[in-house]
Amino acid sequence: MTLLVDRLRSRSPLAAEEREAILNLEHRIEEFETLRYLVREGDKPSRCYVLLEGYAYRHKIVAGGARQIVGIHIRGDLIDLQNSMLDVSDENVQAMTRVKVASIAVASLGRLLESFPAIANAVLKEALVYSAIFSEWIANVGRRDSRSRMAHILCELSVRQKVAGLSADGDFHLPMTQEQLGDALGLTSVHVNRTLQGLEKDGLISRNKRTIRINEWEALTRVGDFRPTYLHLQSVHGAAADRQAGLTMALRTAQAIR
Amino acid sequence: MTLLVDRLRSRSPLAAEEREAILNLEHRIEEFETLRYLVREGDKPSRCYVLLEGYAYRHKIVAGGARQIVGIHIRGDLIDLQNSMLDVSDENVQAMTRVKVASIAVASLGRLLESFPAIANAVLKEALVYSAIFSEWIANVGRRDSRSRMAHILCELSVRQKVAGLSADGDFHLPMTQEQLGDALGLTSVHVNRTLQGLEKDGLISRNKRTIRINEWEALTRVGDFRPTYLHLQSVHGAAADRQAGLTMALRTAQAIR
């Protein structure tokens, strides 16, 4: 639960007793195999999750069977707040890799939010940040060409992984198939392949199995029109957040871009 | 402020004193001319708005100058919670028509949320519903063709307007230019024009100036792959919400679809 505390602290300052309350939140550790569903469209979920290890994604199936991935979750993300707090889930959440989560009953979480306004505030902000990421994705899929879309998602994942303390400097692990990448970008897997090759040929990235190395960060952000504002990393509470491994570096990266 | 009370009640039940507190929230009425900006990217907004009259939209400008509209706001919507509660605004909010809003200082809203957990809960849910709409838009822009996209947005706007008590049965007012529609759908205005003509030729809709009549609701939802789950109208608190004008009808519509 330390992960959750750190995440929420980065959104809004929390007093010692509030941090304590989060740490004492009852939960159980669960694991999901690759491609296993954490939540299905139509479910009425009664639990939500903090992602501890691995990657997961949210997706929708449209008429005709095409899939659109609407979000990617990494370590520390609070998953499925949306669906568990509303009536029915309108999307699927699926494990991208083997996944370890802390599973929390919505009822317990509700009591926590009711007792501690500061925590409720932090959770609200966390939800708003997801919202901001969604909005950037709409712009990405709606108004950028394939090359730019690809560059953009690579930049986003790279920064988010750094913030989560998951990746070293240039390299990062991209545990998605090209088909999944396509489903996240509104492209076909064939075109994803060609687009990645294009970026590689131009020396912006290198690929090795499922690992991406960003060779030209500056240039890639330019191609992807990536401005990290929407990730809302430059929290007012930077001092507290800074203590997290990796965040400082990520902020430096983010600032270097502007 | 009654509008805000009704909206929040539809998300979560509120006691009399909580409703009272919302009604007493200090605010001022402001008006914005068509195309005037309520918020600009990069601003640090200190106020958020309840939309009382008119329409507004949120948009982002991508490299190259193209615009993507990421959301449309109608009467009763709580605007710019995202940006005012986070550090910097990452999107623009612009008046689509002449607009009347109740402008609330974020600080006041913050105090309200701190004092009344039930209100905080309702606001969180409201934010999560916006989030769900975003996620559907990603799927719309990413994985549907132009005809389907168009049908989908028409269905969404029609239902939301009914819920807000704004439109009679079949007709609804669509105060957007075709260029704005294109920017919302990731299409060019030229193609929007052709797509609308296509839907009209097939008898699904009729157009008259900026008014759309949906002739074949059933068929349009099929073309648009529109399932209103993501709007989360079927609130657990239907009993309270039902009192709102128009909602009952909208729910009936929504249920008829399934």
Added chain:
DNA sequence: CGTTTAATTGAAAGCAGTCAAACTATGTGG
């Protein structure tokens, strides 16, 4: 190792974009 899954390549087709022009509202000032 064999089998399945994912990545890659090529050729052809199609949906939506681009460019440019004409037409239609809407609005303004004389």
Added chain:
DNA sequence: CCACATAGTTTGACTGCTTTCAATTAAACG
């Protein structure tokens, strides 16, 4: 109330990015 200006809609011809289909190669897995 008309003439002109402006903004928005409509149309046509052409281009191009991305998809589709199909086949091959490479990687992952038990």
